[in-house]
Amino acid sequence: MxxxxxxxxxxxxxxxxxxxxxxxxxxxxxxxxxxxxxxxxxxxxxxxxxxxxxxxxxxxxxxxxxxxxxxxxxxxxxxxxxxxxxxxxxxxxxxxxxxxxxxxxxxxxxxxxxxxxxxxxxxxxxxxxxxxxxxxxxxxxxxxxxHPLQSLADCITIEEFKVRSRPKVVLTWLPHFKPLPQAVANSFSEWMNHRDVEFVIANPDGYDLAPEFVGKARVVHNQDEAFEGADFIYGKNWSSYEQYGQVLTQDSSWMVTMDKMRLTDNGKFMHCLPVRRNMKVTDEVLDSPQSLVIEQAAxxxxxxxxxxxxxxxxx
Amino acid sequence: MxxxxxxxxxxxxxxxxxxxxxxxxxxxxxxxxxxxxxxxxxxxxxxxxxxxxxxxxxxxxxxxxxxxxxxxxxxxxxxxxxxxxxxxxxxxxxxxxxxxxxxxxxxxxxxxxxxxxxxxxxxxxxxxxxxxxxxxxxxxxxxxxxHPLQSLADCITIEEFKVRSRPKVVLTWLPHFKPLPQAVANSFSEWMNHRDVEFVIANPDGYDLAPEFVGKARVVHNQDEAFEGADFIYGKNWSSYEQYGQVLTQDSSWMVTMDKMRLTDNGKFMHCLPVRRNMKVTDEVLDSPQSLVIEQAAxxxxxxxxxxxxxxxxx
Amino acid sequence: MxxxxxxxxxxxxxxxxxxxxxxxxxxxxxxxxxxxxxxxxxxxxxxxxxxxxxxxxxxxxxxxxxxxxxxxxxxxxxxxxxxxxxxxxxxxxxxxxxxxxxxxxxxxxxxxxxxxxxxxxxxxxxxxxxxxxxxxxxxxxxxxxxHPLQSLADCITIEEFKVRSRPKVVLTWLPHFKPLPQAVANSFSEWMNHRDVEFVIANPDGYDLAPEFVGKARVVHNQDEAFEGADFIYGKNWSSYEQYGQVLTQDSSWMVTMDKMRLTDNGKFMHCLPVRRNMKVTDEVLDSPQSLVIEQAAxxxxxxxxxxxxxxxxx
Structure with missing residues (x-):
């Protein structure tokens, strides 16, 4: 390299x-x-x-x-x-x-x-x-x-914690009041496109990532649908790529809760950190054994x- | 540990x-x-x-x-x-x-x-x-x-410079125009309570430290009385614990001078630094052989x- | 030392x-x-x-x-x-x-x-x-x-790149809109006074350095005259020593250009960096093989x- x-x-x-x-x-x-x-x-x-x-x-x-x-x-x-x-x-x-x-x-x-x-x-x-x-x-x-060093750490973490050979991985948009870059989401999507996973991106309308980063991912605009049967939920906020750098919504129904996690197949929660608790994801999820955020950061x-x-x- | x-x-x-x-x-x-x-x-x-x-x-x-x-x-x-x-x-x-x-x-x-x-x-x-x-x-x-790393350094310094087995150690409040934390004073008092010393705290009315830190120290509100026969004068400003975080006085008669030091038994002057010269203690004291502030910092x-x-x- | x-x-x-x-x-x-x-x-x-x-x-x-x-x-x-x-x-x-x-x-x-x-x-x-x-x-x-660490690096660089035993070295003032210290220019002059070089300082009226730093240098107020036959052009802005700390002129005719460099004897351009491109010296000079600024910084x-x-x- x-x-x-x-x-x-x-x-x-x-x-x-x-x-x-x-x-x-x-x-x-x-x-x-x-x-x-x-x-x-x-x-x-x-x-x-x-x-x-x-x-x-x-x-x-x-x-x-x-x-x-x-x-x-x-x-x-x-x-x-x-x-x-x-x-x-x-x-x-x-x-x-x-x-x-x-x-x-x-x-x-x-x-x-x-x-x-x-x-x-x-x-x-x-x-x-x-x-x-x-x-x-x-x-x-x-x-x-x-953010490729993050993406590589994410690949390592999924490799360590996956329980089936071809896990379902969901990248989901999370609500935030500030406009954040697309870098982590872009990069995660780019790398997942090169892994043997079922890769789904869930985000509200207007938040689709750039096509060159989405690649062959399936994009859905319904978070519940995306979570069904998932092995890994990768949460991240990003600002709009289409209406560049804008915050189009702060829809709190996109926050990851335990109810949402129950839709998964005993899925693990991942986030690159820092994460705003109870805005993007609840304390309950982050403090549960399903959260991998510390292992991922490590x-x-x-x-x-x-x-x-x-x-x-x-x- | x-x-x-x-x-x-x-x-x-x-x-x-x-x-x-x-x-x-x-x-x-x-x-x-x-x-x-x-x-x-x-x-x-x-x-x-x-x-x-x-x-x-x-x-x-x-x-x-x-x-x-x-x-x-x-x-x-x-x-x-x-x-x-x-x-x-x-x-x-x-x-x-x-x-x-x-x-x-x-x-x-x-x-x-x-x-x-x-x-x-x-x-x-x-x-x-x-x-x-x-x-x-x-x-x-x-x-x-x-500030326990400071307190341990203080104990080492007193150990090095004491000339009698049970020295008299005086923690004295010094004037300052800004509200400073009690941390150094609290900690010094807490550690002195565990040393074989005669320990006295001198401060103006309203500046008594929290009882759990004062411990068995003798607290006096008259600086001259406290200095009499002292082996070590430990100067420090702190804001009020009782009227929390307030500057109740800047009484310059509490500044340590050579006249004050003459009340001691050839006492040494200590301070954790940084120290404001000629406000908390005079140049004359700090530049005299009685000052241990550099040895203490070392x-x-x-x-x-x-x-x-x-x-x-x-x- | x-x-x-x-x-x-x-x-x-x-x-x-x-x-x-x-x-x-x-x-x-x-x-x-x-x-x-x-x-x-x-x-x-x-x-x-x-x-x-x-x-x-x-x-x-x-x-x-x-x-x-x-x-x-x-x-x-x-x-x-x-x-x-x-x-x-x-x-x-x-x-x-x-x-x-x-x-x-x-x-x-x-x-x-x-x-x-x-x-x-x-x-x-x-x-x-x-x-x-x-x-x-x-x-x-x-x-x-x-700035003696800079001056020593400058001496090393001249030693490496000189093509005659006693090169002509010109320290020239460059235009800048901010008042900058004289330190680099002073120091370079001080050190060149101890080297076997023909040393010339070129600056506008009012920008003469302090006499104790100028030493035995020849000071001229005409940049073109100074550049003639030079082996090294050492560019630097400084504020006035006489009218201390003032910007007396931003005369852009003192910017080093390729036309100016053609007056030299295939001279090398030196500058301590950071350098404001196209204000003090043109892109063309900095990006040419005559520029030593990176080697000098190295x-x-x-x-x-x-x-x-x-x-x-x-x-």
Whole structure:
């Protein structure tokens, strides 16, 4: 693996999931691999799990970690080419990415969607500019349209907890009052399209994801119908792709409750976190044994470790 | 030692002080103990000494350190149970603590008192929620009502500098224009109650600490009387416990001066830092050989190292 | 080397440049030297290159790194002596520096000029207070009037790319709408005064640097004249020293273009970064093979490593 920005960077998903499970069994087995290697973690947005799990995974592999909060530790970066830089951005990504690539053996970047301009967000400018200019492998810590480290952790979690060979997996929209990016939902859908699962997406009208991410998923606009017989319920809020970045509804009947979970076949509840309790999903569900959210978050460490190992082996 | 949140977590204070003194003599003797162990440092509030000394102590022990500034690196955490999370807190401590506990072998937390609601502060919600949900040992980096790593450093310092077997130790209130928490004063009093010292607390009317922290200390409202014959003057400002969080006076006659120090028996001056010079204590005192504030701050490293070693040994 | 605050701390510049070049060839050769040594990086101002390159250099040498953002991780520091601290600064540098010096084997500090008061800035209060009170070696990560780690990287870069034994080096002012410190320009001039180069400074009227930094440089107020036959063009904006901290002109004819570069003798373009494209220098120049800005920034790692090694050897 050279970069890890989209699903297309993965050559063998089954092998990558297995690497994650191996890391979980034996976290320090590859500690010599990362010796004297440095990963730069560049955050344009806040992070808890991604920050900690990636740092932990790198340290498990014996690597050094340098963290940079853009706009806090340093200053804003200009992403556009050819611009006269007389505004509030003091440095161009051309220089910043190239320089970080000189100090680090790989660069991991988090940069959320602005949700103002669909074309711009879906062009993945920040990640692509880093990929173009860093000169070293680039790893996606959640970009405008994707969160592949999360998706890999989700695949690992489903692999661990599935009770039939081809489980029914439902990605369901959840209500929220703020406009959130589509990245986690897009990415989960993209990865599920490559797994041997029955994959259904449930969301209200106006919330269909971009067709290139939906792929061959069955999309339904009735949550109860989707939940029937499901093995995994993957909850997430996202703002509208069609009416880009808008909150079209906060319909609380889409909140996941125990009554909803009873429609499933003893289904497990998953969510990437952070999750707003009793708005997106009830305390009762999250505190029940059916919830996998902590195990899923814990798997972020092994997902990151599998990816970093793959990149290290290819340096 | 499993947790280190209050004095009650200490099984043998003399042994713990001795561990601190041993670490000071031989900082790297236990470096194998922390190998491949990670401590998460979670800051809800600013920190200089605590941040640096705990990180240093962990590194002395061979540990990895992951630092997280809540509300800066990540987002606000909801502490209350059963709430509908439709406000500005994006994540519940139930998830956050559990997840951090998955990545880290121990979690250290700093969360000051809000000083708005005495009952809430004195319930120590943040530390107790972490203790409840983290699933790993929790270490107090200063909570609403206590600062035990400071108190242990104070005990080490008194042990090093005492010239008689049962010294007279005076905790004195100092003037300040801002309302400050009682945590350092509470904690110092709690720990002194377990030491073989003559312990006196001097503060103006209305500034008595909570009875459970005062313990068997003699409380006087006359600073000069308290200073007479003292071996150690421990200065600190705190806001009122009775009229909770209020600044009742800024009486500058409570500032520690050389004239005041002459009332002692060649007493030493201690303060946890940061200290506002010439408001709480004069330059003359702080710059004199009687001041121990730098030695005391330096002992924070050995205090933290003794505690982390104790926790590591019990993992 | 004990401290590294000004050029005067350097005993043998040629040897130091050679150390940088050695580190670049063999980054991990001195890894045992820094074992169990800790550097504290104290930032009063934002940083990208300095932060990352110094951390990387320290890790190459096997050191531990503790980073502190003053006023963000901790609180503001009072620098003035004898003051009554009843304002917004909660701690005096006397304590802060001494305490950091207890936890760290060396302390590196970044503190920019305020540009309000020339005398105060040119007294280098922050760096000098740290030097006075830290009790351990102090390293300048850019101070009010100097940026010696940058200047050493610049010397290394010129050494690598010069094509004649005594190159012509031109420091040229560039237009900018914000008032910037003179530190990089001062420092570059100070260091070039100690190199075997033909050194010319080009700036508009009113922008002459302080005489003690200009030294024996030839100062011209005509950019074209300065560029003629130059081997290296070192671009930088600075605010006026004479009318202290003022922006006297934003004259765009001082922007470096390809037409300007054609006046040189196939000269190389250097800039410390960050650089505002198409305001200070055109895309065409920065994206041409004549630009050394990335190589120069990369050399910050080796500059820092040479300095840290020198300090470590003297501990």
């Amino acid at each position: 050279t970069h890890f920005v989209t699903y297309d960077d993965v050559t063998d998903l089954n092998a990558l999931i297995q690497e994650g499970l191996n890391a979980k069994q034996n976290p320090f087995a590859d500690q010599a691999l990362g010796r004297n290697k440095t990963i730069g973690l560049i955050f344009f947005n806040s992070s808890l799990r991604t920050r900690m799990s990636t740092q932990k995974a790198a340290q498990n592999l014996g690597m050094n970690v340098i963290t940079m909060n853009v706009g806090q530790d340093s200053w804003g970066l200009e992403m556009e080419e050819g611009v006269i830089m007389n505004g509030d951005k003091a440095e161009h990504v051309k220089e910043a990415a190239a320089v970080v690539g000189k100090y680090c053996d790989m660069v991991a970047v988090r940069a959320f969607a602005g949700l103002k301009n669909r074309e711009q967000d879906y062009q993945e400018v920040v990640l692509n500019q880093f990929r173009k200019y860093a000169g070293v492998p680039v790893i996606n810590l959640e970009s405008a349209t994707r 798997n972020r460490e092994w997902s990151a470790q599998a990816v970093l190992k793959g990149v290290l082996q290819n340096l | 499993t947790h280190f949140v209050t004095y009650d977590d200490v099984t043998d204070l003399n042994a713990l002080i001795q561990e601190g003194l041993n670490a000071k003599q031989n900082p790297f003797a236990d470096q194998a103990l922390g190998r491949n162990k990670t401590i998460g440092l979670i800051f809800f509030n600013s920190s200089l000494r605590t941040r640096m000394s705990t990180q240093k102590a962990a590194q002395n022990l061979g540990m990895n350190v992951i630092t997280m500034n809540v509300g800066q690196d990540s987002w606000g955490l909801e502490m209350e149970e059963g709430v509908i999370m439709n406000g500005d807190k994006a994540e519940h401590v139930k998830e956050a603590a559990a997840v951090v506990g998955k990545y880290c072998d121990m979690v250290a937390v700093r969360a000051f008192a809000g000083l708005k609601n005495r009952e809430q502060d004195y319930q120590e919600v943040v530390l107790n929620q972490f203790r409840k949900y983290a699933g790993v040992p929790v270490i107090n980096l200063e909570s609403a009502t206590r 002992n924070r490293e050995w205090s933290a190292q003794a505690v982390l070693k104790g926790v590591l040994q019990n993992l | 004990t401290h590294f605050v000004t050029y005067d701390d350097v005993t043998d510049l040629n040897a130091l440049i050679q150390e940088g070049l050695n580190a670049k060839q063999n980054p991990f050769a001195d890894q045992a030297l820094g074992r169990n040594k800790t550097i504290g990086l104290i930032f009063f101002n934002s940083s990208l290159r300095t932060r990352m390159s110094t951390q990387k250099a320290a890790q190459n040498l096997g050191m531990n790194v503790i980073t502190m953002n003053v006023g963000q991780d901790s609180w503001g520091l009072e620098m003035e002596e004898g003051v009554i601290m009843n304002g917004d600064k909660a701690e005096h540098v006397k304590e802060a520096a001494a305490v950091v010096g207890k936890y760290c084997d060396m302390v590196a500090v970044r503190a920019f000029a305020g540009l309000k008061n020339r005398e105060q800035d040119y007294q280098e209060v922050v760096l000098n207070q740290f030097r006075k009170y830290a009790g351990v070696p102090v390293i300048n990560l850019e101070s009010a009037t100097r 050399n910050r790692e080796w500059s820092a490593q040479a300095v840290l090694k020198g300090v470590l050897q003297n501990l």
